[in-house]
Amino acid sequence: MAYRNVFFSFGWDDDVWRAMVVRNCGLTLGVNAAGFKDAADIEAVKRQSDAAIQRWIDAQLVGTTVTVVLLGATTFASRWVKYEFEASMARGNGVVFIDISGIADQDGRTTTFGGLPAGWTLVEHGSHPQYLFxxxxxxxxxxxxxDWIELAARNVGI
Structure with missing residues (x-):
């Protein structure tokens, strides 16, 4: 398995705990994670202009080959997750969508799966799905x- 730099996209306010569960397991598998920063850093970025936020996201994507979109109950409502997905596709990153609604948060609660955002579809690309779910x-x-990350990369020829 090749070493992959992975960008994790998720709704920060609702799903950061669940995202950390996924991200931390990946570190044990040799996945280098981008898109994870200290909460204070995220809050500072969120207070900036839209253009500054876009530049920050773009900088986080540099050097990545796969984007993992972690889908919770309200991920579809985040315009920044949508931007991260679109920027990832423009870069040619492989994409894995993961439903994280069954992961318990810090209070032991799970959530519901909010589905894929409007306009995001799982389409066939040759004999392999273009996006994994x-x-x-x-x-x-x-x-x-x-394995999912590797397959996503291979599906886009990386």
């Missing part, structure tokens, strides 16, 4: 996320 299972997914 997986549901996170706490028992088995940590052993497979590296």
């Amino acid at each position: 997986r549901v996170w299972d706490t028992q088995t997914s940590p052993q497979h996320i590296g």
Whole structure:
């Protein structure tokens, strides 16, 4: 398996705990994660102009080959997640969508799956899906996320 630089896209306010569960398991699999910063850094970025936020996202994407979009109940409502997805596609990154609604948060609560945002579809590209979609299972997914990331990269020829 090749070493991949991965950008994680998720709704910060609602799903950061769930995202950290996924991200931390990936670190044990040799995945270098981008898009994760200290909460204070995120809050500082969020107070900036839209153009500054876009520049920050673009800088985070530099050097990545795969984007993992972590889908919670309200991910579809985030214009920044949509921007991250579109910027990832423009870069030619492979994409993995992961339903993280079954991951418990810091209070032990799960959520519902909000679906894919309007206009985002899982389409066929040759004999392989252009985008992968997986549901996170706490028992088995940590052993497979590296394979999903590799497959997403290969699906776009990386």
